[in-house]
Amino acid sequence: MSVVNPSVVELLRKALSSNASVNLPGDPDYSNKRWARNAEKTAAIVTHPSTAEDVAQIIAFAQGKSPYDAQPKLDLAIKGGGHAPSGASSSEGGVVIDLNPKMHHVRVDPNTKLAYIQGGALWEEVDEATFPHGMLYRLASVSGVVSHTGVGGLILGGGFGWLCSQYGLVIDNLVQATVVTSLGEILTASDSQNSDLFWAIRGGGANFGVVTEFVLKLHEQRSELWGGILMYPPTALDQLVPEINSWLSERTPVENIHLLFTLGPTGQPMVGTQIVYNGDADTGAKKFERFVKLGPLVTNLGPIPYLELNRMQNPFAQHGSYRMLQGNFIPSVPTGLPIEIVSGLFSLWLNTVTEHQVASSSTFVLELYHPGAYSSVPKEATAYAHRAPTYNIAYLMNWSDPIWTEQSIPTVLALDKEFIKLRDAHFSPELVGEGGYINYQDAESRKAGSSRRFGSHFPRLVEIKRQYDPENLFGKWFALPTKP
Incomplete structure (x- = not known):
């Protein structure tokens, strides 16, 4: 158990701004x-900073640096939305910088x-702040698809969402960030300032510091x-997969589907399609009537207020369960999705939830975003290495019995291993590409795999890591090595 020096904790309290707080168990x-x-x-201490300067003080405290020399070094975790099932935003006996309450x-x-x-905002707060602006069209950002997700983790890992087909990943819309490093520096990162750090945080994850502010481009957006x-x-x-392939061959960037199991x-197995058309209702109904003609058991289509868009998946992602997340890719090719892969994935998912009844509420999602905008960005432009035209898949494991927690990781990794065999029998390595959407690699984040996840960008990321975080203070999520 970590040792916390009460007198040094009081010193920290006095050093922070008036709106910040330091909280001990029982507070x-x-x-x-x-x-x-x-x-x-x-955690031994949960802090709620209010400014970047507060964050710098807490970082110094966690490291036992002046004026906190009497405090032994503590483990440090950074929490934004707290969505990482691996526990990257938590610390056992250490210090948590929780950005959400005050930042x-x-x-x-x-x-x-x-x-x-x-840095502590949730995507629903971004939507609610940006959308009142504008006249004929409102303003919106590319964002995640679950409204209570934190902005920080999603952005630093890349950032897919319903609007990425039109405007690229969230990192492709990031113009500036404020980063507090392990050395206590408060830096502006952009194309013109600390450009190496700016490159690294766009896909390199939470390896380089605490981002206290993101500046994002906004886009004109329909109200409905x-x-x-x-x-x-x-x-x-x-019938559904050939129809999806026909749609894929002619769809535009304003048309997207999530396929889910x-x-x-x-308790009956179901196959779902979540449909989003960023246009008028009449045109949308015509474009997607092919799927209605297949005779779904449930049909719930119609106008969607924009502020409800990123809440569509909330029912599948509520707080309170035990969870693990793992994902992978399927290449986007002119011939579409091989029926053998989709059927095989369904069987893999169904076998998993049947064999492990405790995890029967687990779901599978295949995100069929139009890849044109995000795959056209040069691979070297950001740390996010995977710019090949691909579709994300995600296995979201849910269970209620804590006893099954340790089994969740080998179970989902075994499922993913079988999928890779299935996929690689149909596609060549150059189509699959390199790296990965690390926001969907949470189970894998617990073991060595950074070089595979970051692809050819790994050596440059290691170099930047050693410059800004030489002691690996920020090393809870796909940690980059700091020692030769």
């Missing part, structure tokens, strides 16, 4: 709650179409979209 504002219950740990504000400049977003969900029996896959209310 009213102490909390270790996370999206995934298996990520919850008992979640969003400021919008409608003239420059920029949003200044504090069209879409919803269709649910089919598994027997529909033989889940169990219905009575």
Whole structure:
């Protein structure tokens, strides 16, 4: 158990701004709650900074640096939205910098179409702040697909979402960030200032410091979209996949689908399509009527207010369960999705939830975003190495019995291993590409795998890591090596 020096804690309290707080177990504002219950740990101290300067002080405290020399070094974790099931935002007996309570504000400049977003904000707060601006069209950012996700983790890992087909990943819309390093420096990172750090945080994860502010481009956005969900029996896959492939061959960047596998209310396997058309209702209904003609068991399509768009997947991602997340890629090719892969994935998922009843609420998602915008960005432009035209897949494991927690990781990694065999039998390595969307690699983040995840960018990321975080203070998530 870590040793906390009470007198040094008081010194820290006095050094922080008036709105910041330092919370010990038993204090009213102490909390270790996370999206995934298996990520919850008992920290010795939970801090709520209010400024970048507060963050710098807490970093110095955790390292036992002046004026906190009497405090032995403590483990440090950074929490934004707290969505990492691996526990990267938690610390057992250490210090947590929780940005969300006091650093979640969003400021919008409608003239420059920029949003200044504090590091602890959630995506729903970004949507609610940006959308009131504009006249005929409102303003919106590329964002995640679950509204209670934190902005920080999603951005630093790349950032896919419903609008990425039109405007690229969230990192492709990042113009500036404020980063507090392990050395206590408060740096502006952009194309013109600390450009190496700016390159690294766009896909290199939380390896380099605490980002206290992101500046994102905003885009004009309709107030209302069209879409919803269709649910089919598994027997529909033989018709559904060819129809999806026909749609893929002619769709535009404003048309997107998520294909999902889940169990219905009575435990029956279901295949779903979440549909989003960023246009008018009449056109959307015509473009997607092919899927309605297949006779879904559930049809829920219609106009969607933009502010509801990023809440569509919330029912599949509520707080309170034990969770683990792992993902991979399927190449986007002119011939579309091989039916053997989709059917094989369904069987792998169904076998998993059937064999492990405790995890029967686990779901599978295949994100069929139009890859044109994000795959056209040069690979060397950002640390995110995987610019090949591909589709993300994600296995979201949910379970209720904590006893199964240790089994969750080998289970989901075994599922992924079988998928890789299935995929690689159909596609060559150059189509699969390199690196990966590390926000969907949470199970893998617990073991060595950084070089594979970051691809050919790994050596440069290591070099930048050694410059800004030489002691690996920020090493809880795909940690980069700091020693030769």
